[in-house]
Amino acid sequence: MKLSKLVGERIKEVPNGAQLKSHIYLLRAGYIKQVSSGIFSLLPPAQRVSQKIQKIIREEMDALGGQEVLFPVVMPRELWEMSGRYDSIQEELLRFKDRTGHDMLLGMTHEEAAVHMAMNTVKSHEQLPCMIYQIQTKYRDEARPRGGLIRVKEFTMKDAYSFHTSQEDLDSYYKKVYDAYNRIYKRIGLKNFISVRSDSGIMGGKVADEFMLVTDSGEDRLVICDKCGYKANMEVADGVRQEVESEEQELQEVFTGNAKTIEEVCHFLEIDNAHTVKAVCYETESGELVVAFLRGDYDINEKKLAKLVKSEIKIADTDKFGLVAGNIGCVNLTLPENAFVFYDLSIKGLNNFVTGANKDEYHFKNVSASRDLQDVKFDDIALVKEGDHCSVCGEKLTLTRGIEIGNIFQLGTKYTKTMGMKVSMPDGSTMEPIMGCYGIGVGRAIASVIEEKGDEKGIVWPMTIAPWQVHFCPLRLDDENVEVISYELYKKMLDAGIEVLFDDRAVSAGVKLTDSELMGMPIRVVVSPKTIANGTAEITMRESGETYYVSFANLINELLDLIDDQKKQIEE
RNA sequence: CGAGAUGUAGCGCAGUUGGUAGCGCGCGCGGUUCGGGACCGUGAGGCCGUGGGUUCGAGUCCCGCCAUCUCGACCA
Numbered sequence: 001m002k003l004s005k006l007v008g009e010r011i012k013e014v015p016n017g018a019q020l021k022s023h024i025y026l027l028r029a030g031y032i033k034q035v036s037s038g039i040f041s042l043l044p045p046a047q048r049v050s051q052k053i054q055k056i057i058r059e060e061m062d063a064l065g066g067q068e069v070l071f072p073v074v075m076p077r078e079l080w081e082m083s084g085r086y087d088s089i090q091e092e093l094l095r096f097k098d099r100t101g102h103d104m105l106l107g108m109t110h111e112e113a114a115v116h117m118a119m120n121t122v123k124s125h126e127q128l129p130c131m132i133y134q135i136q137t138k139y140r141d142e143a144r145p146r147g148g149l150i151r152v153k154e155f156t157m158k159d160a161y162s163f164h165t166s167q168e169d170l171d172s173y174y175k176k177v178y179d180a181y182n183r184i185y186k187r188i189g190l191k192n193f194i195s196v197r198s199d200s201g202i203m204g205g206k207v208a209d210e211f212m213l214v215t216d217s218g219e220d221r222l223v224i225c226d227k228c229g230y231k232a233n234m235e236v237a238d239g240v241r242q243e244v245e246s247e248e249q250e251l252q253e254v255f256t257g258n259a260k261t262i263e264e265v266c267h268f269l270e271i272d273n274a275h276t277v278k279a280v281c282y283e284t285e286s287g288e289l290v291v292a293f294l295r296g297d298y299d300i301n302e303k304k305l306a307k308l309v310k311s312e313i314k315i316a317d318t319d320k321f322g323l324v325a326g327n328i329g330c331v332n333l334t335l336p337e338n339a340f341v342f343y344d345l346s347i348k349g350l351n352n353f354v355t356g357a358n359k360d361e362y363h364f365k366n367v368s369a370s371r372d373l374q375d376v377k378f379d380d381i382a383l384v385k386e387g388d389h390c391s392v393c394g395e396k397l398t399l400t401r402g403i404e405i406g407n408i409f410q411l412g413t414k415y416t417k418t419m420g421m422k423v424s425m426p427d428g429s430t431m432e433p434i435m436g437c438y439g440i441g442v443g444r445a446i447a448s449v450i451e452e453k454g455d456e457k458g459i460v461w462p463m464t465i466a467p468w469q470v471h472f473c474p475l476r477l478d479d480e481n482v483e484v485i486s487y488e489l490y491k492k493m494l495d496a497g498i499e500v501l502f503d504d505r506a507v508s509a510g511v512k513l514t515d516s517e518l519m520g521m522p523i524r525v526v527v528s529p530k531t532i533a534n535g536t537a538e539i540t541m542r543e544s545g546e547t548y549y550v551s552f553a554n555l556i557n558e559l560l561d562l563i564d565d566q567k568k569q570i571e572e
Numbered sequence: 573c574g575a576g577a578u579g580u581a582g583c584g585c586a587g588u589u590g591g592u593a594g595c596g597c598g599c600g601c602g603g604u605u606c607g608g609g610a611c612c613g614u615g616a617g618g619c620c621g622u623g624g625g626u627u628c629g630a631g632u633c634c635c636g637c638c639a640u641c642u643c644g645a646c647c648a
Contacts, residue, residue, distance in 0.1 A: 017641040510608035
């Protein structure tokens, strides 16, 4: 490819609003162009990267026995009503009417379409296990896209769905997919990625793992134990609370005036927030009150609470339930019937804490859990915080951040049951197959590689997914020797099957060299009057910066070796 | 969806108390340079986001709307 003809431009300034490294470089190096919030076009180099990543994904999915299919982007309302998701999903699902007035939607995930394809097609246990997958555009009407390709509305995704006749079969297949995912990320050149236990959300099912690129710019919070290897998304992470020691004292009611929040009460009584117990109030979908108590230095984990309540929850209007906002406490609390009360493990064994007196302007002091909260069950409803210990091995936990680059779920029978998919079994009975589903966002993978490997000069592509393997920069193309030799070398590279980006522009050396670094090809080849005088070409490795000279006669073989070595190094 | 900010040339930005629209980069042409974003000359390129209002006159002041970005909520 000749750079003079390549669609897209390299720009010097950091585009307005771009903050993430990957976003900045993708824009500056001419890989993407924004069309609307969260909607991008991929320019030729980015499309080449995307296709290389897709090829790796296909190889791994095919190796698992996966069969590539294509589901529709647009689906009718009825299909999603079968699973119940037409109603349970809110604005993120983009709905519209076709010309006949029929309700349609844009696919944001394809469980329904997968079951639709498999039901009455896959009919016997003899056809199982089977896995179908596609690589296709998804649309999710995100409330807030951000970070270039990291969080978008429209994106290319590989999604796979497997069907099984037993949990054991799903378990073993799930493990194989898990291993394949590790290989995929490794092959696209990522190193700093991990898998964490995660929440299965409304996908249903129990077991779920997320693959995360560990980076400070990530939007997910992760909890990691460096000793035993425990890794979990903050949403589901367990931790052992930090203990607060204190001798039991006599219960008192104290005036606290207008002090309502934990900060205000702590300031008023001159105590630490670890010596308080706060209440957080929610309402279930059916309107029942949920009161959660936890120590003042911990925050509520709404996902854990929702799981205990077995309902979606939203912040409650305390007045509606006759509660005194700011003075709600776990002693002498009168609640409506049907109300749920939960106590976090951080309160267990806690002495001498302050909690609301359930009347305006008063709090209780010196409350003791063992004395004043008898017959109370303690649950895990708090977010892990810095300094907590691992619930598996007791080591101090590390909190970090990550970008979700893939996820795998055990779906169970949620979709096969609701949609009525059945297969016949050896004994003549029928069963609803157990499903697994497995996703990878391609665009996010592109951005993740840049996040991990990009340096102060620009993108650094791994050889396996670089849009071109070699960036060829002849300097002084106006020099007749350089021109003749450069075009000769270019042709030889093409003939040898090397993917080469040829900078045939009549621009200064500085422009060519900085552009090559910004665009990130793994190998740069420079020829100039200087190197030609020695009969050599200069090779520079983008990642290491290593530079050396090779004779023209050896250049092609040297490049082929380098390409091969680098691929092998990544894929091992 | 809550909070904050920004919309002026392809990109980055300036535009004073309201008085006919500017700079840098990029792009075209001519020339001199040329191994780390060269220089000179010369061109092209704007419904100042949008609708209304105030005014003799609005990029500038007022109101509405739209778009985009950032933080948060949400994120199947």
